[in-house]
Structures are given as C-alpha cells and as structure tokens.
Amino acid sequence: MKGFSYLQNVATLKLNAEACIGCGRCREVCPHQVFSLAENKAQIIDFNACMECGACAKNCPVAAIRVDAGVGCAAGLITEWLRERNFCSFLKECC
Amino acid sequence: METGRVPQITTTLTFADRLGAWKARWDIGRMNYMVPPGLYAIGSPTPEAPALVTANYKMSYDIVRSVLAGHNVWLLVLETYGINVWCAAGKGTFGTEELVKRIGLSGLDKIVNHRQLILPILGAPGVAAHEVRKQTGFTIRYATIRADDLPEYLDNGMVTTPAMGEITFTILERLVLIPVELVEALKPTAIAAAGLFIIVSVLQGAANGITTVYAYLGAVLAGAAIAPLLLPWLPGRSFAGKGALMGLVWSAAFYLIAGARGWSVPVIVAAFLTLSAVSAFYTLNFTGCTTYTSRSGVKEEMRIAMPTMACALIVSLIFLFVGRLL
Numbered sequence: 067m068k069g070f071s072y073l074q075n076v077a078t079l080k081l082n083a084e085a086c087i088g089c090g091r092c093r094e095v096c097p098h099q100v101f102s103l104a105e106n107k108a109q110i111i112d113f114n115a116c117m118e119c120g121a122c123a124k125n126c127p128v129a130a131i132r133v134d135a136g137v138g139c140a141a142g143l144i145t146e147w148l149r150e151r152n153f154c155s156f157l158k159e160c161c
Numbered sequence: 162m163e164t165g166r167v168p169q170i171t172t173t174l175t176f177a178d179r180l181g182a183w184k185a186r187w188d189i190g191r192m193n194y195m196v197p198p199g200l201y202a203i204g205s206p207t208p209e210a211p212a213l214v215t216a217n218y219k220m221s222y223d224i225v226r227s228v229l230a231g232h233n234v235w236l237l238v239l240e241t242y243g244i245n246v247w248c249a250a251g252k253g254t255f256g257t258e259e260l261v262k263r264i265g266l267s268g269l270d271k272i273v274n275h276r277q278l279i280l281p282i283l284g285a286p287g288v289a290a291h292e293v294r295k296q297t298g299f300t301i302r303y304a305t306i307r308a309d310d311l312p313e314y315l316d317n318g319m320v321t322t323p324a325m326g327e328i329t330f331t332i333l334e335r336l337v338l339i340p341v342e343l344v345e346a347l348k349p350t351a352i353a354a355a356g357l358f359i360i361v362s363v364l365q366g367a368a369n370g371i372t373t374v375y376a377y378l379g380a381v382l383a384g385a386a387i388a389p390l391l392l393p394w395l396p397g398r399s400f401a402g403k404g405a406l407m408g409l410v411w412s413a414a415f416y417l418i419a420g421a422r423g424w425s426v427p428v429i430v431a432a433f434l435t436l437s438a439v440s441a442f443y444t445l446n447f448t449g450c451t452t453y454t455s456r457s458g459v460k461e462e463m464r465i466a467m468p469t470m471a472c473a474l475i476v477s478l479i480f481l482f483v484g485r486l487l
Binding site: 078 | 248250251282283285286287288289290291303306321323326327328329330392393398399400445446448449451452453454455456457458459460461462463
C-alpha cells in the first residue's frame with residue numbers, strides 16, 4: 067500500500083507451500099498484494115503488508131494458509147481486555 | 162422488462178438518501194441505517210445478467226445502486242444488521258452462512274440461469290468461496306475493493322485490474338471518518354474536561370481551569386482529527402508515536418498562545434507530557450478505522466504505548482505535586 071506501512075515482522079501469517087494447489091484465491095482476495103503465484107504455487111512477497119484480515123485463510127480451499135485473523139483496532143483490543151477481566155460496565159460495541 | 166416478484170430499485174439517490182448518508186457520517190442513527198435484505202433488480206436484468214452481492218448498511222447499498230446506473234444486474238443484499246461489508250466480514254455476518262441462506266431465501270437459483278456471484282473483495286474475510294460453491298453451486302468472483310470500480314469491471318469482461326484490487330487510504334477517505342471519531346470522543350471528552358475544570362479551578366482559580374480545558378480539547382482534536390489527516394506524512398510507524406508528536410506540536414503552540422502568563426517549569430513539563438499522551442491515545446484509537454493496521458501490530462504497539470502513556474500521566478502528577486510543595 068503506497069505511502070503507508072505499519073509495524074514490521076509482527077504478522078501471524080503462515081503459508082504451507084506444500085499443501086498449496088496454486089488456485090490463486092489468496093492473491094485474488096488480498097487487498098494488500100501480499101501473495102504472488104510462481105510455478106503454480108502461492109508465495110508471500112510482501113509479508114509486512116499483511117493486516118491479518120483473514121481473507122486468504124478463509125478462502126484457501128486446502129487450508130494451506132494460517133493467520134490469527136482479527137481487527138487491528140485499539141478500542142476493540144481494550145474492550146477485549148476488559149471483557150477478559152469482567153469489567154462489563156465499560157463495554158460497548160466497536161467498529 | 163418485468164422482473165417478476167423481485168423489487169426493481171432506482172439508481173438515483175434522493176436528497177433523503179444523501180442526508181441519511183451525511184447523518185450516518187456524523188454518527189446519527191448510524192447503527193440503525195439499513196435496508197431489508199434480499200434480492201433486488203437494477204435496470205431490467207435478464208436471467209443471464211450478473212448477480213452482485215452487498216451488505217444491508219444503507220450507505221453501502223446506496224453507493225452500489227447509484228454506481229450501477231445504466232446497468233442491468235441483480236443485487237443480492239445480505240443481512241449484516243446495518244454494518245458495512247468490511248466490518249461485517251470481520252464479524253462474520255457478511256459471511257458464508259448468511260450468503261448461503263440468502264441465496265436460498267431469495268430463490269436466486271431459479272431467477273438466474275448462471276451460477277456465478279460477484280462479491281466485493283473486502284467481503285472475502287467472511288466468505289469461504291469454496292464452501293459457498295459446495296453448498297449452493299454458485300462460484301464466487303471477488304471483483305473490486307471500491308464500488309466505484311464496478312461499472313468498469315462489468316463493462317470490461319469482469320477483469321480486476323491491479324488498481325481495482327489495491328486498497329487505498331487517501332486523505333478524502335480519512336477525512337470522511339473523522340466526524341464519527343469526534344462524535345464518539347464527545348462524551349468521554351466532556352467528562353474529562355468537566356473533571357479537569359473542577360479540579361484546576363479549585364486549586365488554581367477558574368481562569369486556569371478554562372485554560373486547562375482548552376488545552377485538553379486541543380489535544381483531543383490533534384490526536385483524533387489532525388494526526389489521522391496527516392497520517393502518511395507523520396514520521397514513524399506507530400500511531401501512538403504519530404499522535405504524541407501532534408500532541409507535542411499542540412503543546413508547543415498552546416504554550417506560545419497561553420503560556421505568556423508565566424507557567425512554572427513543573428506546569429510546562431506536566432502540560433507537554435499529558436497533552437502528548439492524550440493525543441497519542443486518540444491517534445492509537447484511529448487504528449480501528451484504517452485499512453492497513455494488523456491485529457498483531459496494534460497489540461505490539463499497545464504493549465509499549467499504554468504503559469508509556471500511563472507513565473507520562475503519573476510523572477505529570479508528580480511534577481505538579483512537587484511543584485506545589487516547592
């Protein structure tokens with residue numbers, strides 16, 4: 067994504083190249099062009115652009131992609147943190 | 162042409178539609194701005210006409226139908242409870258289960274004679290295309306990120322150009338998000354400002370109380386509005402860092418405007434630290450609005466930023482306390 071880049075080397079994205087059948091779905095759904103196809107196999111070409119939306123893993127027909135998908139939202143993470151500690155009165159809908 | 166029992170919808174937005182979108186941008190009735198889910202006809206679609214899918218957030222539905230003026234297509238609107246495609250896909254309501262259910266309820270398989278659905282790329286986090294195919298026979302093409310590109314996509318043989326598949330976050334795209342940010346900040350800001358005014362007024366007089374409120378409001382604006390607008394031009398990757406920088410700039414500006422009355426050193430230190438922390442918090446909060454921050458990244462950033470902001474507040478209080486004793 068031109069002009070923007072977030073923290074490096076933190077994404078949880080993992081591609082199992084052996085399981086990949088080269089269908090190209092991951093490349094089709096990724097809004098950040100993280101994947102490319104070479105010799106009928108997907109490869110990660112821009113790991114740090116991954117925003118962990120989970121579209122690739124969800125649409126991989128052979129489950130060759132794993133990512134701890136979720137929303138990169140500070141308010142959401144604070145809400146989650148409060149919920150884990152049962153501070154229910156602070157909770158509200160996010161996003 | 163007759164579209165049978167499928168309602169035919171207009172592609173012209175009325176004043177009420179535009180007003181509704183404007184209100185939603187200001188968080189007025191935003192969580193309840195929706196249209197009934199189901200199948201709609203745009204123009205006079207034949208059984209061969211493409212079938213597109215969107216969410217039932219009225220702003221999403223309005224944008225999609227208005228860009229499709231002059232086209233003859235089917236539009237399947239999913240029940241996402243008034244949430245846009247991207248957020249609903251993240252929650253899973255714009256998802257495999259709802260899509261499969263809505264195909265069945267609408268009788269789409271009897272209305273079209275093909276087995277292909279066109280989905281927005283940002284819906285992909287919620288929909289497993291292979292599952293939908295397995296359960297309904299419909300194959301999915303993820304078309305474009307922006308609805309604006311749909312006409313070109315449809316007219317050019319359904320080819321997603323690189324630009325159509327690449328997400329952006331232009332200054333205009335950031336600008337439209339800021340009203341909701343400000344409205345959502347309103348309540349906590351009012352409470353904090355009132356609290357600050359009372360405490361400072363009691364200790365230092367009402368004039369200083371008012372000055373403190375101005376300083377605080379400026380820090381909220383710097384963090385929730387100015388930093389998001391200047392996002393790509395502020396240095397570093399951390400949102401909290403970008404916000405803290407805007408907070409520092411605001412502190413310096415406010416010092417030059419209001420500090421002429423002769424702030425003591427402890428007050429200067431406390432003002433710079435606290436205002437920067439407030440701005441940092443609001444800019445960190447903007448991570449929820451962006452199109453490129455990952456969950457792991459935000460977690461990592463918060464791990465450092467939250468304690469740092471807390472420290473800044475504690476150090477400020479110590480400075481103010483010690484300053485009063487001296």
